[in-house]
Amino acid sequence: PHPLLILGASRDRDRGPSHPLSLALDALQKGQTRVTELTLSPLSREDCAQLIGDTLGADPRPLAPLAALVCEKTHGNPFFTLQLLSALQRKGLLTFDRGRSTWRWSAHRIRALELGEGVIELMLGKLRRLPALTQEALKLAACLGATVELPLLIVAGGFAEDALRIALDAAVREGLLLPHLEGTYRFSHDRVQQAAYALLEPEVRAATHLRIGRRLLAHTPPQLLPERVFTLAAQLDQGIELIETREERTAIARLNLLAARRARAASAQGAAIRYLQAGQALLAPDPWAVDHELAQGLQQEEAESELSAGKLDTAERLLAVLLDHARTPTERASAYRARIELHTTRGALGAAIDSASACLRQYGIALSPQPTLEQLEEADRTVEQLLGEHAIEALLNLAPMRDPDMEAAMSVLASFLPTAYFHDPRLHHLVACQMVILTLRHGLTSASTVGLTAYGFELVITHKQYARAASIARVALALVERHGFLADEAKVCLVAAVTILPWAEPPRSLYTYLERVLRAGRRAGDVVFVCLGLTHRCMLALAAGERLEEVDRAARAAADFNRGIGNESLLVCVEVVQRLTQALRGRPPALPLEKLEEAAFAERVSRQPPFASFWYSVRRLELHLVLGNHAAALAEARQLSGLIVFQRGQYGEAHAVFMVALTLAAHGEEAPAEEQAKWRDEFEGHHAFLRNLAAFCPANFLAFNALVTAEVARRHGRTEEAAEHYEQALRAARESGLVQYAALAGELAARFYRSRGLRTVADAYLEEAWHAYQEWGAEAKLRQLEQLYPRMKERLSRVLPHRLDAEPAQLDARAMVHASQVLSQEIVLPRLLEKLLRSALEQAGAERGYLMTLEGGHPLVRVAAQLTESGIQVSVLGEPVAPGAELPGSLLTHVQRLRQPVLLDDASQPSPFSSDPYFASLRVHSVLCIPLVRQTDLAGMLYLENNQLAGAFTSERILTLEVLAAQAAISLENARLYQAAQETIRVRDDFLAIASHELKTPITAMKLQVQSIRKVMGTRAPEASTEGRLVTLLGTFERQVSRLAYLADEMLEVSRLKAGALALTLDACDLSTLVREQVDALAERLKASACSVELDFEETVVGRWDRARLGRLITSLLLNAMKFGAGHPITVRARVMGDFARLEVKDRGAGVDRADQPRIFERFEQAVPAYNYGGLGLGLYLARETVRAHGGTITVESALGAGATFVVDLPLGRQGPAARGEASSGS
Secondary structure, three states: OOOOOOOOOOOHHHOOOOOHHHHHHHHHHHOOOOOOOOOOOOOOHHHHHHHHHHHHOOOOOOOHHHHHHHHHHHOOOHHHHHHHHHHHHHOOOEEEEOOOOEEEEOHHHHHHOOHHHHHHHHHHHHHHOOOHHHHHHHHHHHHHOOEEEHHHHHHHHOOOHHHHHHHHHHHHHOOOEEEOOOOEEEEOOHHHHHHHHHOOOHHHHHHHHHHHHHHHHHOOOHHHHHHHHHHHHHHHHHHHHHOOOHHHHHHHHHHHHHHHHHHHHOOOHHHHHHHHHHHHHOOOOOHHHHOHHHHHHHHHHHHHHHHHOOOHHHHHHHHHHHHHHOOOHHHHHHHHHHHHHHHHHHOOHHHHHHHHHHHHHOOOOOOOOOOOHHHHHHHHHHHHHHHOOOOHHHHHHOOEOOOHHHHHHHHHHHHHHHHHHHHOHHHHHHHHHHHHHHHHHHOEOHHHHHHHHHHHHHHHHHHOOHHHHHHHHHHHHHHHHHHOOHHHHHHHHHHHHHHHHHHOOOHHHHHHHHHHHHHHHHHHOOHHHHHHHHHHHHHHHHHOOOOHHHHHHHHHHHHHHHHHHOOHHHHHHHHHHHHHHHHHHOOOOOOHHHHOOHHHHHHHHHOOOHHHHHHHHHHHHHHHHHHOOHHHHHHHHHHHHOOHHHHOOOHHHHHHHHHHHHHHHHHHHHOOHHHHHHHHHHHHHHHHHHHHHHHHOHHHHHHHHHHHHHHHHHHOOOHHHHHHHHHHHHHHHHHOOOHHHHHHHHHHHHHHHHHOOOHHHHHHHHHHHHHHHHHHOOHHHHHHHHHHOHHHHHHHHHHOOOOOOOOHHHOOHHHHHHHHHHHHOOOOHHHHHHHHHHHHHHHHOOOEEEEEEEEOOEEEEEEEEEEEOOEEEEEEEEEEEOOOOOOOHHHHHHHHHHOOOEEEOOOOOOOOOOOOHHHHHOOOOEEEEEEEEEOOEEEEEEEEEEOOOOOOOOHHHHHHHHHHHHHHHHHHHHHHHHHHHHHHHHHHHHHHHHHHHHHHHHHHHHHHHHHHHHHHHHHOOOOHHHHHHHHHHHHHHHHHHHHHHHHHHHHHHHHHHHHOOOOOOEEEEEHHHHHHHHHHHOHHHHHHOOOOEEEEEOOOOEEEEEHHHHHHHHHHHHHHHHHHOOOOOEEEEEEEEOOEEEEEEEEOOOOOOOOOHHHOOOOOOOOOOHHHHOOOOOHHHHHHHHHHHOOOEEEEEEOOOOOEEEEEEEEOOOOOOHHHOOOOOOO
């Protein structure tokens, strides 16, 4: 793959944390893509002097006083600086003294220039010196925007195209306009556009915009209206006061409604509101009576846009008007949905319930704000009875819902689900069941997917049926994709990601669903789901073990958005995450709110719904556990136990249960005696819950259960069981990417072994914990470990350096670049491995080395190397083998687990790996093992030794090797992909060879049967009508058999080419005659394609060619012309040109894009999608290979929309290898 550099610019004020660009940059950084952001500040005086010096071709130092004046006037804007210089020179305020070869300026006159007339006046002066037509064109261009399309400007001003181009060229020469894409121009700066617009007198601007809008609208066909609606509305809306007829005002109001809907779809809520307000201003004095549908559409869209923009009071006022004028249940449902969302956003859950109840009553659905247990059991029974009649996957085939009232009711219930959950989980349970019941009885609608995921959530909570719930969630997600239920995509993805799939899928896999929540929420303008998506994204990042700085970045984005729309309850949850990450990172508080005393913040949390208190308690307990505050952890666990109920069924429940259980297991004996019996009962319930989770989904929960089990075993003196489960917890957390729990497991295991006097083992586990905390970014915890174990950092830095001392400048750049080029250019895996290990030994100065790749999570030795007297000897193993006694297994396991390099300056000295049998049995000095990591995936490991001296691997050499390792990881991945692709091609070629031979047999049999039928028909006299039908059917059958035979022949030819078995039989033949024969053979197909053939031949074009294969070549080119140029004539020319015959086949079809022309002669390639025209993509490939076998060439001359001409040049009398009967293989 080639590197790609993308440059972009944006204004900070236009780009908030939830802006698509911000989210895209975050995603790129998570994917290990380097993103560099530069702040473009105004020019300093020194920079300004340099710019002026460069412009004037002079030394900038004497120009410093001029630079100070100019910088003061332009505020350091480089564009304004250059324009002002130009104006000063034009006004005579800046002149060149030729006698003294220096620049002079009038400082007092420059200082006297008014800033108010500055840039715009400078531009106006320049514009007014342009030709009149240029000025007129620029005025209208300024009305149309910063970028203008030439066709639109022609229509807007009624210009002749040639005259307009000449006029615009004058502006281009002056640097005012810049040619942009084909047929478009853009102003060189927004101030140029402002100046051009200022040429229009204020009193004519409205009329000018209106005239432009009317002209553009009159020239816009209906199919282009959505594409141009923003341009049209922008022009027409500025002339609203001048529009007099009711018909035109209504038409433009409808145009604004369309523009608003498209703006909302693009998440441009501010623009949507402007369009909607303009549309409302165009309505009649009593719009509800005159055009109810239009008035309702504008009012509903504006209410939803104001809600999305966070203007809740305005939205509430608009919704009240909508409900007063609603005529139908559907209109009332739309208004009530928005009102429910509004109240939920404010946290006014009671008002939201009242709105939902009032709306649902009109559909005969009663809502019980406080459902009884009996009501829930009855709803569950009904669902199970209805659902029991279907397999879960059968829900994919449900018929659509036909009752519009039920559809409206379902949409309201879907909007109400979050409110119901926040108010009372039992209400959520009841609503979910009602939605599934309505779906199974009345059919499928978009809101059904929301109901299904809500019901899946209830399966998790009430029955712990994790697998069934996940199946229902996946069905709901599939229904969204299959039916395009985009309106409810955010709801479905959020519930699936937060409540169902966390029990069955790894945490990092859930990011995809949350990204869909954000995209769908922005697309629909649904601020509630944008809030929830951002909030859960930062929480999930913490749960998944992302680096704390990444968690903090996600939390900042979520906090900014929640604060911006006033969602206090979610804001508090996010700030809790920020407090935790900053405490662990040892950072000062980043938010003014976080400077509050803990008690004040706790009081603020207490004013929010219970889920906020839950997350506050979870994060406090997590912090106490990590920092080892045992008493505080025990007190917090007591608090959290009573809050878990508010997160039942969500991923937070498992984390809370784990931390409470771990606290009780580790420190429960420290609780007062009167509480211990209660704690034991609660702990047993938590432990059983974790055991069940670990059995169902080990990837997510095995580490939780193992660590709790280890702590229980430790307390009760079951040392072997404790040791086994500590190791299991550490390994499971590492394999699942839960680095924070790997760190905690390592630290607790180290404490366990230290208490038993096994210091070496304890140090090894502490080392694991150290590196896991380091990987997590918990710098405050690392400082705590340094204080508790002061010798640990020194020991770790000697064995496993976190940071190398070498600077990039110390690298052998030439050697590194050469080695990197060698690796990047090799794509065959065995050769790549050999070159990689050879380069590594050379760069490191090593005596011995091994290169391992990972297969199924296990390292396998692929290449070994040894330095001998004759040089480096490299052995590529035919079959990779597991590392044996010739390598230190504990060290390799360590590198594989931590994915960090290990350096032993002298392995004969004490180290964490001294007990390894390899080091115990041999006297080894310098050892280096480097992981080959591609993004986050471990591709392999490089092991090197030098037994002649200690400290052989210097920091400079290691840094060089790490750079080499990064390139090696990429090259290994590319080589693997290439190997897989080659294997796929081999399988495909084998299939073609077999299939083409196997197809020939039944095709031959079918041909014989058709011939037999025709013979029988010739001896009988059936009725005329029956005979006619039979003849027609047989003709169709024969054509399809011929087509099959042709395709089978194509595949067989490909197989022969691949096997190198294509031989030519050369005879003298006339190309003109061959063409006529193929045209005659294709007569029926030419007629069916409505293609006539024009022949343009010299009398004879005779050469020595393979007659059969040349006939197939001509047929292939004619079929290609018929396929892509149906309904148009085909021209075939043949003539002699020197020693060559030229054959041209020209069609008048769609043509071939220049970008596609090089590949259309390759196997299985087509210039258009296969589903448009069919075919295997082999015809032109075989044509090329036939021509090449004859020693000729084939090319195409074409452009899109202009047809294609295939040109074949064949030598008239080639006597080459193919002519002597030798094989000619394809390339």
